[in-house]
Amino acid sequence: MLPDGAERQPTDWTVFFLNQTPFNTIKPVLALDNAESKDTSEEGARMLYGINLVRTKLDKTARRGAIVKAMAIVTRYPFLQIFKPVLLLALDDYFMNPSQDCLARLFDAVNEMDFSTMPVLTRYEKLIMRNTERQDVMIGRGDDYSNYPDPGTATQHTVNLPPTTTPRPGHRPSNSTDSRVSFEDNAHMRAKRDRESATRNGGESFKSASGVRSPTSPSDASFSLDGSAVWVGDESGLDQMGFVATASAASASSSSVSSVAGRGRRSTDASSSSSHGAYGRGGESAPSLAGASAASSALKDSHFYHTAINYNEHQLPVKVPLSTFPEEVGEGSLTMLCTTFSPAITTMSGPLHPHLHTNGALTPPVIVLFNALITGKRIIFLGHHKLAENVSNHVLAACALGSGCGVVLRGFIKRAFPYATLINREEWESIPGYIAGVTNPIFETAGSWDLLCDIGTNRIVVSKDIHLNHPASWSSSNPLIMRTGTVKAEGSIGSEEEAVRVPTKEGGSTQKPEFAGRPDSADNVFIEDVLGAIASHYSEAHVRAKFTEYVIRFVRVAARYEEDLLGSTTISWPTMLYTERPGEKPRLGSGAYFVDDATCARDLAVNATRIEAWRRTECYKLFQIDWKHFVATNPIQGFDLSHQLSRLRFAKSMSDGEAELIFRTIAEKLRSYDEVTELLAWLPPHLHGLQPLSFGLFHQHENVRELAVDLLNELRGYPIGVQFLQMLNHFQRYAYVRQAHAKEQRAKDSNSLSIPHSAFMVRTPSNRSESSLGGG
Template identity: 85%
Template sequence: MSQDVQHCSFVLVADFDIDRGAQLTYQFPQPLGTDEGLLANLMLPDGAERQPTDWTVFFLNQTPFNTIKPPLAIDSNERSSADDEGSQMLYGINLVRTKLDKTARRGAIVKAMAIVTRYPFVQIFKPVLLLALDDYFMNPSQDCLARLFDAVNAMDLSNMPNLTRYEKIIMRNTERQDVMIGRSFEDYTYPDPGTAVQHPTNHSARPGHRSTNSGDSRVSFEDGVLMRGKKERDGNARNGGGESYKSASGMRSPTSPSEASFSLDGSAVWVGDESGLDQMGFVATASAASASSTSVSSVAGRGRRSTDASSSSSHGAYGRGGEGTQSLAGASVASAALKDSHFYHTAINYNEHLLPVKVPLSTFPEEVGEGSLTMLCTTFSPAITTMTGPLHPHLHTNGALTPPVIVLYNALITGKRIIFLGHHKLAENVSNHVLAACALGSGCGVVLRGFIKRAFPYATLINREEWETIPGYIAGVTNPIFETAGSWDLLCDIGTNRMVVSKDIHVNHPASWSSSHPLISRTGTLKAESSIGSEEDAVRVQTKEGGSMQKPELAGRPDSADNLFIEDVLGAIASHYSEAHVRAKFTEYVLRFVRIAGRYEEDVLGSTSISWPTASYTERPGEKPRLGSGAYFADETTCARDLAVNASRIEAWRRTECYKLFQADWKHVVATNPIQGFDLPHQLSRLRFAKSMSDGEAELIFRTIAENLRTYDQVTELLAWLPPHLHGLQPLSFGLFHQQEAVRELAVDLFNELRAYPIGVQFLQALNHFQRYAYVRQAHAKEQRLRDANSLSIPHSAFMSRSPSNRSESSLGGGG
């Protein structure tokens, strides 16, 4: 990231005056040019005087009524940049504090301070805000804002890596603290791991408090982080580098990973001299570097060394210059091994206080702040949540048994108006639920987008008429008057664990799926198995008391896919699985939904613009066999049931802005993906779930994947579709046990290619002993056959320079 990019665009301070109410006291370095009363009320939430500390999050440049117009941003280039729709969003993190003071008229002083930034990970600024607001209480002057502004903008992010989309997905799906350790800490040397790092900054060389550049302040997080990466890619292209590796860890290793970097509970697969790893610090720190004890080298921790005579090289996991030479890069990796590579570690030097900062590296723009899906699922778990209001086909995909979180998800993707109410709750709690809902609907930012643009983490009565006009708004409030107003479709009360569907939802959002739809006739025989599938199913019977009761068929099925999914998620939460694991499950859920939507469009419209066309594997005489594509279903019955269950919410989703954004995203992904020409997720689903598969299809799948695995970007795309919660490389490992020798050899070649990259080695480490031994044995046998044949020389490449050995005790599973 360029050091010229400002991390902090504005610093704001608001005070509560007993006569005038909330007042915006300071705006630094210049006025924002927007409604000051609105900003002040966002920074001083209702009931702030009753809470010692509270936090809120707000957005700017989100809608016309909160778009900023700094008076000094007069340059035409800046204005054109500000008009760029994709780079407008600014995020504010606000701290409000109440201090008792007997000299004050109400016995307390309430002040708030906010940092406005282009980064969605606003939580990194919480520690410095705490210090700065304390400083402001003691010395309420603009100097405090200037010190905070300078300190945040002096934070060094110049060496923060810009991960690709698939690198981010890999990182967020694993809890290994050494994932991509060389990639994440490239060109950066750390001192004592227990000490925060702050590079000396030449403040005299920095410009003064120049006017906030409107173009700078409105550059999106993605644009800012990728700015440096673009320069690197351009430099690689000029140097003739056709591949997008930008660090030693991204490049193919000159030699294969060694025993210390590929072991599992003491059972190593690789053999050779580990002196290189000793010097890089891996042997001493590998155990501390990984959060998953099952994938960390305990062999290295005990200092075990292999003595396989077949290997004579002495290179470390990321390459080493020569025997007895300790490289600077090795020292960097060794120090970084003690840190979690999911974060970029830097520091903010505020008022002679060095504050460590951990910047998350795998954040997507739809993930703002600290919204937790674990918290959201716990708050609205079926066991404690009360559901009231009419059933609606857009929301209740399993009738009355639809889990509350699924009702919320359906409301999010179908553009319903949603309010999170937290009466007598902290505004921080309400804000976090709104931000978690945005992560829920978007698949944690990996799949869909457009939710943050209509989210108001904390909303007030001041501009209620304005934010209520935003289609499908997602708002957090603490005032119960919003419930009685009734201008919402779904109310989520986090204080009483209630979820209420508006009584007027059928008037505001009539079900548009008629009973004459072609899918009805095809799925009519599945009525007993499916739930709400048409407008007819949504009809309610009036009672004598004027209320309504459910039709018998709307009772739902307790074993529906959505119910089983939520039970699985809640079981993981009860077992203390991490937030990252929960997010990975919801990402998979949303991915599945959009692929089903693609199949639905094909059946209804004849084609789809959001997915691969549906096709099955074909093999005809005289023609080349063709791989299948599209959403995978175990059988036609499952396909028909899933389409019927999802039809109503798919139809509603197709009318939203979120759908249009996904259409554009899909077109871009298909054009720019490293792996081109075939539907990779479909092939992996076939390997995971197919009950039977012809030898020809199996061979073509493995051959196609192996032929499209030649660059680092292609490797990361493949691994991104093989997350640990779906058992990692297990689907590909099935090829090692196939009855056809050609398939087995292709599987070995594929694993050999993965072995050439450090990130591939980490995935290979997760294979179980049986799978790993099968790979070692077959790879060694293949190399031996090549030697015996003596018909061609062994290529001098990474995966041939030192093959896995099946002769060491540890590789046979005897170590440990």
């Protein structure tokens, strides 16, 4: 609680963990509510996280010229940062009146914080929430709907689609076992309020947020769910409410809006009823954008649970993040970590090691750190003359880096010491693969580490004894490492034997020249992409999403490596190709997807050394357990969803039979809210959202187009699905709207003039003429 050099800093923060190792275990453990810890692992349930504030006040009357005091809060919640404001007030009180009463007031205030209505999100709900910057994502979970403006007032023009089924169940805004509640539970309340609002405004009618219309709704064919719609026309009101998609999906959508608005098109409707708008009959005017802007200021960000701490008559607002995973503690920033150790400013020294330098001397510093994390190396972050808070945040960011931001792997927090001192040094240094943050330079000279990351001088140093402590010994039966020439023939990295050859401690004659690496390797391109996003001021959430995808890819490549080496894998789906034989039922593929065989061979060769080292760690064993649990409990059962989406995204060619089976299988699986959230979690905005599924709308075969419409119609039945549909670009949404109308029209009136399968009839509001758009 009193870091080295605290007397030289007016304020500093540190983070520490309890019940982590035998020497810092507290008995008895804080009582844990079984209901709250049922979804956490045994390790996570017993881990306690501490945030500590230390302050120095100069005082000439004091013996050393200053008074230094510290105060900490220990909790089972990983989002420690929410306690910073109350700690500041409490420590100020303690300076003025150093008594136990200050601690009692702080204890009571923190424990009286209301978490009673905080929703407990499922794994896939968390993934959806963290991957989008829409402030209304899953809105209404933890608060009454009346706390939010009606999103339906954000825009004047909607697309009229045929009525779908009643909105599917959403998520209960409180902790529950079934984790599900119907959105209609709030429908009557919202409808009553809307009717009262209509009465006050002279009979104007608006759509309720639950999708249930008031009695004077303008059109039974209007498509509105949760007060939102799948826009195709003017979307100027969209920005006013903050409903802007992130990353490339947002830019594509905005450019489409500009081009369409420039032509004066207000909305597009296959049934030519768009002139009625969304706000009543006879072209009633919509609320002004100024009103929408005022409403947006009151909109709460649903990424957080909003509560407060009442300390000493001060009401402190608290925003609790809802999408935090156990391996994400505090405020560690991957943006900060990548900036500190960017290739342009980082100096790397020490011997090359195959576990760490997967691209030889050109391996990016952050990738060296990632490799050290997953292969269980001892890592120290040194910040001489730096704040202890700085080194603590780098350690916490490293844990997020290795774990894929808590989404993929675990076991890093268990061996992390965000701030470590000379006290109990022998105990924490005895932990295999420790990750420690220090400010005392004596630890560098001691040399009991494998990787030193100096945040003050932007250095990464590999221990000179790393080959002795971690010998790269491989079985002669390992064909992926011992064979030579394959990757070299494909123009990749010289030879695989060179990639893993390391100097022997005797410096024998078998030593080969060290592998130099390639500047265009996948890891180098990835880091350039991340640094480019940071330079373009993308958010921390976007950077984390990229690293999550990176770790997911690493694990799936590791599974393929195990299959080639051992014949089977216990950490992913088995590798299979799509098969379609006469007289047999077609079978979808599974496993890690590679664009071609050359890419597969290259990726396996580059990753082989760190995969071998990872397979010997506790992190690997924990993931084996997690994978078995995922397979048993995932809402979508029976096929590898990630593989099918990768096929839709990257496949150079695909048979019509495979495309139809992919869409049919996914459409048949979407029968519940949990299944929908799992699908959407694999379609984040930074990977263009629903774009892979929208490809089916333009397929040459009608069956595939029909299945794509069915799939999107199913998503349309859920509020979160509507939000994802809104992220599609203009062209994709227009294709969906007109095909959904055509299908509905055929079903409603089979005796009328049939619409040709090769064309869709569209009536534009500008000239009311019919035109044929061939090919679907």
